[in-house]
Structures are given as structure tokens and as C-alpha cells.
Amino acid sequence: MSAPVQILGGHISTESRGGPISTEPRINDRIRVSEVRLVGPNGEQVGIVRIEDAIRLAQEADLDLVEVAPGNRPPVCKLMDYGKFKYENAQKARESRRNQTNTVIKEMKLRPKIDAHDYDTKKGHVTRFLKGGDKVKITIMFRGREQSKPELGFNLLKKLADEVSEDGIVESSPKQDGRNMIMVLAPTRKKSEARVEVQADKDRKAAERAAVEEAEQQALADLRAAHIARAEPKRRRGPADNLDPDVDL
Numbered sequence: 115m116s117a118p119v120q121i122l123g124g125h126i127s128t129e130s131r132g133g134p135i136s137t138e139p140r141i142n143d144r145i146r147v148s149e150v151r152l153v154g155p156n157g158e159q160v161g162i163v164r165i166e167d168a169i170r171l172a173q174e175a176d177l178d179l180v181e182v183a184p185g186n187r188p189p190v191c192k193l194m195d196y197g198k199f200k201y202e203n204a205q206k207a208r209e210s211r212r213n214q215t216n217t218v219i220k221e222m223k224l225r226p227k228i229d230a231h232d233y234d235t236k237k238g239h240v241t242r243f244l245k246g247g248d249k250v251k252i253t254i255m256f257r258g259r260e261q262s263k264p265e266l267g268f269n270l271l272k273k274l275a276d277e278v279s280e281d282g283i284v285e286s287s288p289k290q291d292g293r294n295m296i297m298v299l300a301p302t303r304k305k306s307e308a309r310v311e312v313q314a315d316k317d318r319k320a321a322e323r324a325a326v327e328e329a330e331q332q333a334l335a336d337l338r339a340a341h342i343a344r345a346e347p348k349r350r351r352g353p354a355d356n357l358d359p360d361v362d363l
Contacts, residue, residue, distance in 0.1 A: 139180055139181050139182065139184070140180075140181040140184070141178050141179060141180050141181070141196055142169060142172065142178055142179050143169065145165060145169075145179065145181050145189070145191065147165055147188060147189060148164065148165060148188075149162055149163060149164050149165060149188050150162070150163065150165055150168050150179075150181075150188050150189055150190070150191040151186065151188050151189070151190045151191070152168050152171070152191055152192075152193070153182070153190060153191070153192040153193070154192075154193055155175065155177060155192070155193045155194055162188060168191060171193065172193050175193060177193045177194055177195055178193070178194060178195065178196035178197075179191050179192075179193060180192050180193075180194055180196050180199070218248045218249070219248070219249045219250070219251050219298070220240075220243040220248050220249070220250045220251070221250070221251045221252075221253060222236055222239060222240050222243075222250055222251070222252050222253070223253045223254075223255055224236060224252065224253070224254055224255070224270065224274075225254070225255055225257075225260075226254055226256060226260050226263070226266035226267050226270060227260070227266070228270070237274060237277060237278065240252070240274065240278055240282075240299070241278050241281055244278060244281040244282040244299060244301045244302070245281050245301070246301075247301050247303060247304060248301065249285065249298060249299065249300050249301065250282065250298070250299045251296060251297075251298050252271060252274060252296065252297045252298070252299065253294050253295070253296050254267035254270060254271060254288075254294060254295040254296075255293065255294055256293050256294065256295070257293070261293060264290060264295060267288070267295040268288050268295065271288045271295065271297045272288070274297075275297065275299065278299065280302070281301065281302055281303075282299040282300060282301055282302060283299065283300055283302060284297065284298075284299060284300075285298045285299060285300035286298035
């Protein structure tokens with residue numbers, strides 16, 4: 115149907131009222147062609163059949179006729195459970211988004227003459243970032259006369275890369291950038307894998323805490339029971355407690 119024509123001020127204009135183009139495939143009686151190349155539910159090639167016959171076969175099998183390749187001549191259609199097909203695709207897309215990793219680059223700045231304690235602290239942060247699946251940008255900041263000795267920064271970066279090699283690899287080798295020298299480390303594991311391991315570690319620690327708390331509660335209950343048992347008054351023995359009923363106490 116052509117768009118309606120309006121005459122405004124002597125000028126002819128057209129107004130489009132079409133909605134958004136659907137990305138859903140055509141199914142069943144929405145497929146308006148005379149014949150299709152039919153594929154069975156298990157992928158078997160049926161061949162070219164009339165659209166009426168294809169729809170009839172779909173109804174007899176309690177399935178849908180779905181147009182999977184509309185650009186072909188004739189278009190390719192497949193017999194399938196379209197509702198189940200959409201659900202499984204949605205599940206796959208959701209799982210893919212869940213496993214998708216967002217690239218995060220942490221940054222750590224060092225000085226060429228950093229002291230040993232500060233170096234160990236920052237190396238620990240770098241290791242933690244890498245274990246978490248994040249990249250780390252290491253920046254060596256030169257000041258004053260330090261700029262004339264770039265080998266200090268290079269050696270420091272090489273030392274750091276060697277010491278964290280179990281958790282990260284050098285993605286971008288050290289290079290001078292003005293007064294700074296930069297190196298980028300990439301984690302050896304994917305972020306999704308790191309998340310799984312971190313969660314497993316949290317679950318393990320939570321289980322250990324629960325076991326300790328349960329043991330403490332049990333010990334406390336045993337202590338209370340023993341205290342109550344010691345605090346009960348001793349009952350005075352009477353004639354019924356004697357083995358000889360003729361002997362009175």
C-alpha cells in the first residue's frame with residue numbers, strides 16, 4: 115500500500131505510517147509464496163513442495179512451518195516447534211550475556227626507585243587484579259634526573275612481569291610515553307573463570323564458617339546440659355529405695 119499523499123501549501127508530501135520492521139521469521143500461513151524448499155524437523159531434505167502441502171505436513175506433525183532462509187528461491191522452510199525454538203534461543207542469549215566479559219583495565223603506578231615494602235604491596239594488588247581476570251596497566255613515573263636512566267624503569271617492569279607470570283602475561287611490552295614508561299599485563303584466565311573460582315572460594319569459606327559455628331553451638335549446648343545436671347538437688351532416699359523393705363532409714 116502506498117503512503118498517503120497530502121497537499122500542504124501547494125507542496126505534495128507523503129506521510130509514512132509504517133511501523134518498525136519485524137525481525138521475527140514468517141511462520142505458517144504468514145508465508146506468502148507458492149512453494150518452498152522444505153527441511154524436516156531432524157534436518158532431512160524433503161525437497162521443493164507447494165506451500166499448502168508444507169503447512170499440511172506441519173499441522174499433521176503438530177509443528178510449525180518456519181521460514182529460515184527467505185532470500186533463497188524458493189525460500190527454505192523448516193518444520194519445528196517454534197515456541198521451543200524461541201525459548202532455547204533466549205536461554206542461549208541470556209547465558210552468552212552472563213558469560214560476556216567486560217574488559218576492565220586497572221592501573222598501578224610505581225617510581226623507579228620504589229622501596230621494597232611499597233613494591234611488595236603494589237605487586238600484591240597487581241596479582242589480585244590479574245586473579246580477578248582484569249588487565250593491569252603498569253606505569254613507571256620518572257622525575258627530574260630519573261628520565262636519563264630509563265633502564266631503571268625497564269628493569270623494574272621486567273622484574274614485576276616475571277614475578278607475576280603465574281597469573282598474567284605481558285600484553286604490551288614496556289615503552290616510553292613522555293615522562294612515563296608503560297606496560298600492560300593481561301590475565302592468564304578469563305574473567306568468567308576467575309569469577310567461578312572466586313565464588314567457589316567464597317562458598318568454601320562460608321561452609322567452613324558454618325561448620326565452626328555449628329561446632330561451637332553444640333559445645334555450648336553440651337556445656338549447658340552438664341551444668342544443669344550438676345545443679346539438680348539430690349533426692350533423699352526413702353524406704354522404697356532400700357533393698358530390704360524391713361529396714362527403715
